Structures are given as structure tokens and as C-alpha cells.
Amino acid sequence: MSRRFATYVATGMALAVLVVGSLIAVALSKSRPPKPAVASTATSATPPATPTRTPNVHAPASPQRPAPNPTAAFAHGNKKALFLSFDDGPDPVWTPKILQVLAKHGAHATFFELGSMQAAHPGLRDQVLAAGNTIGSHSVTHAQLTALSAAKRHHEIADGPRSTCFRPPYGASNARVRAEIKAAGMVEVLWDVDPRDWARPGTQAIVHRILANAHRNDIILLHDGGGDRSQTVAALDKVLPLLKAQGYSFLAMNC
Numbered sequence: 001m002s003r004r005f006a007t008y009v010a011t012g013m014a015l016a017v018l019v020v021g022s023l024i025a026v027a028l029s030k031s032r033p034p035k036p037a038v039a040s041t042a043t044s045a046t047p048p049a050t051p052t053r054t055p056n057v058h059a060p061a062s063p064q065r066p067a068p069n070p071t072a073a074f075a076h077g078n079k080k081a082l083f084l085s086f087d088d089g090p091d092p093v094w095t096p097k098i099l100q101v102l103a104k105h106g107a108h109a110t111f112f113e114l115g116s117m118q119a120a121h122p123g124l125r126d127q128v129l130a131a132g133n134t135i136g137s138h139s140v141t142h143a144q145l146t147a148l149s150a151a152k153r154h155h156e157i158a159d160g161p162r163s164t165c166f167r168p169p170y171g172a173s174n175a176r177v178r179a180e181i182k183a184a185g186m187v188e189v190l191w192d193v194d195p196r197d198w199a200r201p202g203t204q205a206i207v208h209r210i211l212a213n214a215h216r217n218d219i220i221l222l223h224d225g226g227g228d229r230s231q232t233v234a235a236l237d238k239v240l241p242l243l244k245a246q247g248y249s250f251l252a253m254n255c
């Protein structure tokens with residue numbers, strides 16, 4: 001084999017190795033398993049959750065670092081988990097009653113609070129956290145974010161309760177709202193099960209709707225503010241032992 005030909009062959013082989021290598025790399029990147037679907041988050045661009053829990057009190061939202069997926073860290077275990085969530089508080093009458101029922105049944109939850117309610121009722125936020133629950137933001141004043149000017153939308157999202165989770169009031173969202181949530185270092189968190197407790201359909205109806213629709217890792221929407229929540233409190237006290245008997249545990253989201 002001439003020296004020139006040998007060089008030619010060697011170069012050719014090196015090129016072939018490069019081509020095969022890059023083909024394998026492309027194939028590998030395509031065969032990567034898809035991210036687990038999390039119905040709770042409306043944005044599909046949610047990064048995988050960090051395994052460590054970062055309570056909002058210690059983790060100032062950083063615009064540079066995307067917020068963790070609030071339920072993904074729990075989604076891979078064998079545990080039958082449900083994520084209870086309570087909106088529109090903190091309320092001086094109803095939030096302590098909800099906390100009492102949760103503690104009675106060894107359950108935790110995530111409270112999507114309003115900045116205006118936090119300011120009006122200082123101390124309740126700390127009670128919620130001290131009991132092992134987490135807090136998400138539900139905006140400052142419960143405005144419909146899709147109907148606001150850019151400046152007001154920014155205020156409602158950026159100046160609300162400190163958290164990495166944000167639930168838009170009425171679930172009203174769009175690309176602009178989601179971009180603002182992301183820019184504030186948070187992730188949008190909606191829900192899977194809505195028993196419509198806010199409409200006060202009766203304690204038994206709330207219990208039945210939860211039992212009929214709750215599945216593993218679902219987020220359940222309830223309210224600890226916005227009016228008389230006695231039906232919600234009573235329904236919670238009834239439904240928690242029934243779900244526990246089915247093997248469910250009740251976890252606070254990573255917010």
C-alpha cells in the first residue's frame with residue numbers, strides 16, 4: 001500500500017467514524033424517553049424537578065433559573081399521592097380550620113395565596129408553612145390576568161406571594177401570562193380535579209366529586225378563602241380518611 005494511499009484510507013476511515021459517531025449521537029438524542037407528562041402544569045417546557053425540596057421561604061425566585069416542576073419529584077415512586085391545593089386565602093376564619101383538618105389526618109397541601117390577603121392577615125402564611133405545607137402565588141388581587149394591560153399583568157404576577165408556583169386566577173392564562181410567570185421564576189400550576197367547592201354544592205357533593213375523579217398524582221382544587229368555606233372544611237374531614245383507606249397520601253407540592 002503506497003504511503004499516499006494509506007493516508008487516504010486512514011482519512012476516509014476517520015471520516016467514516018465521525019459520520020457513524022454523529023449518526024449514533026443523533027439517534028440517541030432522538031431515542032431519549034419523553035418527559036413524563038404532568039397534567040398539572042400548562043407549560044410543557046417545564047424542566048425536570050430538582051430532587052431537593054426548596055421551600056419558598058428559602059428560595060427567592062430567580063429569573064435565571066427555571067422553576068422546578070412542582071409534582072414531578074413525587075411522580076416516580078410507588079406512592080399513591082394526591083396534591084391538595086387551597087386557593088384565595090389566607091383567610092383568618094377558614095385557613096386555620098383547613099389546617100386543623102389536614103393535621104388531624106396527617107395530610108399536607110399547597111396554598112395558593114393572594115398578596116392582598118397575606119398583607120391583610122399577617123401571620124397566617126407562617127402558620128401554613130409551619131405545619132409543613134407549601135405556598136404558591138395566586139396573584140396580588142385575584143385579577144383576570146388575560147384582561148390586563150402589560151404593566152398591571154406584570155404587577156399581579158411579579159409582586160404576589162413569593163413562590164416558585166403560580167396559579168392564575170380563574171385558570172385564565174395565555175402565552176403572555178405564561179411568559180410573565182416564567183420571567184418571575186415561577187411555573188404555572190393548574191389542577192386536575194375541580195369539585196367546584198366555591199359554588200357550595202353541599203358537603204356530600206364535594207366529597208363525591210373528589211372520590212369519583214381523583215387519580216394518582218392528581219392536583220385537587222379547593223378553596224380556603226373567597227367566602228363561607230364550611231362545606232369545604234366538612235368535605236375535607238370526610239374525604240381524607242376515605243382516600244387514605246385507598247392508599248393515598250397527601251403531599252405538598254414543591255413550590
Ligand SMILES: [Zn+2]
Nearest residue numbers: 087088169170
Ligand atoms: Zn382563585
